[in-house]
Amino acid sequence: MASLLSERKETMRDIFGETLLQFSQEDEKVYIVDGDLANSTKIDIVAMENPQKFLQMGIAEQNMLSVCSGLAATGLQPWAVTFAAFLSKRAIDQIQVQIAQPNLNVKMVGGYSGLLTGLTGKTHQSLEDIAIFRSLANMTVLAPADSVEVKKMMEFAREYDGPVYIRLARDPYPIIFNEDYNFQIGKAxxxxxxxxxxxxxxxxxxxxxxxxxxxxxxxxxxxxxxxxxxxxxxxxxxxxxxxxxxxxxxxxxxxxxxxxxxxxxxxxxxxxxxxxxxxxxxxxxxxxxxxxxxxxxxxxxxxxxxxxxxxxxxxx
Incomplete structure (x- = not known):
């Protein structure tokens, strides 16, 4: 019996960075907002190739999400990117009050989710982020299984008007889906x-x-x-x-x-x-x-x- 899993593996974060660069080049409204982890989350490709669309907030997640709220309120589409642990726990008040309640068009991406965070230490692991984001009104919560689904989810999020949380992993995972896979919100x-x-x-x-x-x-x-x-x-x-x-x-x-x-x-x-x-x-x-x-x-x-x-x- 042939396995459903491809022998080929890809990292979610590599595809994520490449796709986000493409979005930033194609859409004048898209801005990438970083919490000093661009090398780990692979959005440093945006900083290098499209720096005018890359905003560095430093290790200040609460301020980062406040900035995203302001950007979205002017009609822009900010993508806030950091580790899932920091996004879901350090900045939750700003996310709830300034993004979820007013239903603003902010895309939040938590890298290094779950247990397998490359020996970065337990402070960098996130086992609660789904529960936290799921509890917020107006919030869409997504978790892709492979790199193909990452890109499909990002394409959905780009067109969707409202706050979205996407949970990404650090390490390579087997490819499950073909390129013609059609991701649909709310569908298993x-x-x-x-x-x-x-x-x-x-x-x-x-x-x-x-x-x-x-x-x-x-x-x-x-x-x-x-x-x-x-x-x-x-x-x-x-x-x-x-x-x-x-x-x-x-x-x-x-x-x-x-x-x-x-x-x-x-x-x-x-x-x-x-x-x-x-x-x-x-x-x-x-x-x-x-x-x-x-x-x-x-x-x-x-x-x-x-x-x-x-x-x-x-x-x-």
């Missing part, structure tokens, strides 16, 4: 059909969900994989349909189990289709710095851990 994507159980995943965890499902298929289990790139708005109809079809849901995300995708799915099921489910994510724990595989294993996000959770669930 069935990547693999199955009848025994459905994994609903988002962002970086989707490629691991595919690996787990393919591993279990070799054992005779039929596991569906439903990718949820749009966490808010959520494809509630797809969640209910998956519950009706397989009767068991496992959510998977590189995020806390509280307030993120797992919570969103549980809310839908509780209100529409009560169904047995499990949430795979970081439990009620603070993270730490370590190599990627060690972090995935310790916090229960690895492919082998996901497969174990599903095996146990199906035995009940």
């Amino acid at each position: 994507v069935y990547l693999k059909e199955g009848t025994d159980l459905t994994i609903i995943s988002t962002g970086t965890q989707t490629s691991r969900a595919i690996e787990a499902a393919e591993l279990l298929q070799e054992e005779g289990l039929s596991i569906a994989v439903l990718h949820m790139p749009s966490i808010k708005p959520l494809d509630e109809a797809a969640v209910v349909k998956a519950a009706e079809k397989t009767g068991y849901i496992v959510t998977a995300e590189e995020h806390s189990i509280y307030g993120g995708l797992g919570s969103a799915v549980a809310e839908v099921l509780a209100e529409n289709k009560p169904t047995p489910m499990q949430r795979i994510g970081v439990k009620d724990l603070n993270s730490e710095s370590a190599p990627n595989e060690e972090l995935l294993n310790k916090y229960g996000l690895s492919v082998s851990h996901m497969a174990d959770v599903i095996r146990i669930a199906l035995k009940k």
Whole structure:
């Protein structure tokens, strides 16, 4: 059986930087606002090739988002870029009061999201950003699974009038989607059909969900994989349909189990289709710095851990 995952891997941040440069060159309204992390987030390509559209705010995230609010109020489209941990926690008051409440056209991109932040330390990891942004009225929350989806989401965000948060990862991930993939806001994507159980995943965890499902298929289990790139708005109809079809849901995300995708799915099921489910994510724990595989294993996000959770669930 051929894998759904390409052998080719690409980093989200490289495609992001190249696409943002293109936007800044094509659209006079687009400005890139940096929090002194352009080399890490790969938007330094804008600073080098289109410097008049690059605004350096330094290590001052609260001021950075206030500046973005002002730019958007004049009709411009600012893209605020920093690490997800800093964007979601250091500047949340400015985002809520000056961007979300007035429903301004600011695009916020959190790089280095989740656990796997390249040994930068636990202060740079973000396990709460989905929960934080999801709680804000008027906010759209997106988490791509690969570099192709990053570009498609950015194209959507550029045309969408309103605040958008996009969550990006640091490291390379396998390509899942073809170039003709059509991202749609509020729509889930069935990547693999199955009848025994459905994994609903988002962002970086989707490629691991595919690996787990393919591993279990070799054992005779039929596991569906439903990718949820749009966490808010959520494809509630797809969640209910998956519950009706397989009767068991496992959510998977590189995020806390509280307030993120797992919570969103549980809310839908509780209100529409009560169904047995499990949430795979970081439990009620603070993270730490370590190599990627060690972090995935310790916090229960690895492919082998996901497969174990599903095996146990199906035995009940």
